[in-house]
Amino acid sequence: MGSVTPSFPVLTDPRPEDHSLPAFMVSTTRGFLPRADPIVTLPPEFSALESLLQRMPIRTASGEPGLLAQGKFGEAVETELPDLTEEVEKYKHDLPMVNALYRDYSFVASAYLLEPCHLRWLKGEGYGLGRERLPRQVARPIWKCAEICKFQPFMEYAGSYALYNYRLVDPSLGLSDPTNVRLIRAFEHGLDPSSSEAGFVLVHIEMAKHSGLLVSAALDALAACSSQPPSRTQLNTALSNMESALKTINAAMETMWARSKPMEYTSFRTFIFGITSQPMFPNGVIYEGVDEFEGKPQRFRGESGANDSMVPLVDNLLGVEMPDTPLTAILKDFRRYRPSNHREFLEWVKDAAETANLKKWALETDSEEGYLETRALWLKVLHQIRDFRWRHWCFAREYIIKRTMHPTATGGSPIVTWLPNQLGAVLDEMERLYGKFGGEEAKLGAEVDGIMDLVRRQRDMLAKEVRKFCEERGVKE
Numbered sequence: 175m176g177s178v179t180p181s182f183p184v185l186t187d188p189r190p191e192d193h194s195l196p197a198f199m200v201s202t203t204r205g206f207l208p209r210a211d212p213i214v215t216l217p218p219e220f221s222a223l224e225s226l227l228q229r230m231p232i233r234t235a236s237g238e239p240g241l242l243a244q245g246k247f248g249e250a251v252e253t254e255l256p257d258l259t260e261e262v263e264k265y266k267h268d269l270p271m272v273n274a275l276y277r278d279y280s281f282v283a284s285a286y287l288l289e290p291c292h293l294r295w296l297k298g299e300g301y302g303l304g305r306e307r308l309p310r311q312v313a314r315p316i317w318k319c320a321e322i323c324k325f326q327p328f329m330e331y332a333g334s335y336a337l338y339n340y341r342l343v344d345p346s347l348g349l350s351d352p353t354n355v356r357l358i359r360a361f362e363h364g365l366d367p368s369s370s371e372a373g374f375v376l377v378h379i380e381m382a383k384h385s386g387l388l389v390s391a392a393l394d395a396l397a398a399c400s401s402q403p404p405s406r407t408q409l410n411t412a413l414s415n416m417e418s419a420l421k422t423i424n425a426a427m428e429t430m431w432a433r434s435k436p437m438e439y440t441s442f443r444t445f446i447f448g449i450t451s452q453p454m455f456p457n458g459v460i461y462e463g464v465d466e467f468e469g470k471p472q473r474f475r476g477e478s479g480a481n482d483s484m485v486p487l488v489d490n491l492l493g494v495e496m497p498d499t500p501l502t503a504i505l506k507d508f509r510r511y512r513p514s515n516h517r518e519f520l521e522w523v524k525d526a527a528e529t530a531n532l533k534k535w536a537l538e539t540d541s542e543e544g545y546l547e548t549r550a551l552w553l554k555v556l557h558q559i560r561d562f563r564w565r566h567w568c569f570a571r572e573y574i575i576k577r578t579m580h581p582t583a584t585g586g587s588p589i590v591t592w593l594p595n596q597l598g599a600v601l602d603e604m605e606r607l608y609g610k611f612g613g614e615e616a617k618l619g620a621e622v623d624g625i626m627d628l629v630r631r632q633r634d635m636l637a638k639e640v641r642k643f644c645e646e647r648g649v650k651e
């Protein structure tokens with residue numbers, strides 16, 4: 175064991191009124207959600223942007239077809255939208271407001287670049303090519319917002335599409351009732367809360383709502399290990415809390431099947447692709463008028479739950495070993511697309527767990543009372559991460575792989591092999607640890623033995639499925 179220094183400033187009060195702080199800062203209450211509910215209404219200077227966004231979706235709030243349905247969005251952006259970069263600059267001290275502007279410009283940018291792909295996809299012709307140039311009235315303000323908020327100048331999962339894209343029908347009810355939550359922006363039918371697009375996004379938010387519990391449990395586990403003397407009782411309580419938080423999060427994830435239909439996903443998905451590792455953008459995209467890019471084409475990953483921080487938090491805390499493969503390099507690259515405070519927190523957790531030797535002390539000490547319970551709880555927490563990643567693989571299979579041969583996911587990872595890379599790593603880690611503890615002889619209880627039986631069966635199943643999909647698509651495993 176070692177000591178955990180320096181500590182990370184996790185907020186216990188998210189200070190929702192404080193606009194001098196970034197919208198996203200980790201807290202024990204709201205976890206990875208923004209400190210305050212997202213800003214919905216833009217300042218009046220941005221009325222042209224607001225007007226475009228309201229008319230943009232395939233089905234607008236009134237139910238009428240919008241500009242994307244008519245293939246007229248690009249033209250509207252080119253003719254109606256002034257360059258409001260200087261107006262953005264005026265709000266640089268109001269970080270949540272700039273975050274809202276970032277969200278809104280990122281919707282415009284993605285809709286503009288991918289509109290031609292959507293139109294071709296509707297005709298059954300595949301995606302073809304996207305637009306190669308982002309006009310200056312979009313490129314400059316999105317770049318400015320991203321610079322101020324420290325995002326990439328392209329749609330991100332937390333800062334834009336998912337976690338900064340909800341509003342409450344009755345603010346006094348908060349997020350407690352899922353029927354109280356609506357999207358602010360949408361591409362397709364998402365302004366209708368019963369649509370698959372809304373369901374897809376809202377389930378992410380419903381899960382992240384519980385992430386404060388995970389953050390607290392992780393901090394408690396680190397504190398247990400670094401206290402003098404270290405406290406195994408406290409560690410076991412923290413692991414048990416982490417397990418129950420993950421169960422709640424996984425239960426929310428399971429509602430995806432009902433709230434977002436597998437056969438409807440591939441249509442709104444067109445708009446959330448990125449501009450790297452995608453055949454629609456072989457040459458990247460030129461951001462017109464952004465001097466810092468010197469006219470060179472830019473490439474950014476698309477929004478993806480891979481930028482959510484809940485699973486990486488547990489991976490980092492428990493030191494889950496990932497294989498040294500190009501696929502794991504993609505996992506690492508995804509880190510760039512998180513709010514900077516999330517990124518720094520995740521790195522701190524990893525360093526703190528390593529410095530404090532958390533894994534070694536927790537799992538290799540067999541002289542302290544409660545060590546068997548620690549081992550069982552550790553495996554049960556991993557079991558929840560396995561459960562998340564297995565369900566997630568089932569999502570990828572049912573929502574994507576069975577419906578399209580497109581080779582890459584929205585974030586630019588290879589669709590058939592990437593998710594199994596991490597799922598396989600968790601299954602391997604569980605097998606390795608269980609074997610090290612002595613397998614069934616370790617007396618970790620019938621529940622753990624049952625979990626490990628499932629792990630072995632799932633590993634076989636996963637290997638067979640991946641092999642089959644790779645053969646069908648001519649992909650190298």
Ligand code: HEM
Nearest residue numbers: 377378478479480482485569570573583584585586587596
């Ligand atoms: C219909 C539902 C979903 C589908 C089809 C889906 C699809 C995908 C795909 C294809 C990837 C690969 C990365 C990339 O985009 O290039 C991915 C990654 C990921 N997604 Fe999702 N996703 C879904 C729901 C969710 C939800 C609700 C969450 C909750 C936060 C989530 C969290 C993640 C995470 C953490 C990763 C990285 C996986 C890992 O580390 O092993 N996804 N998703």
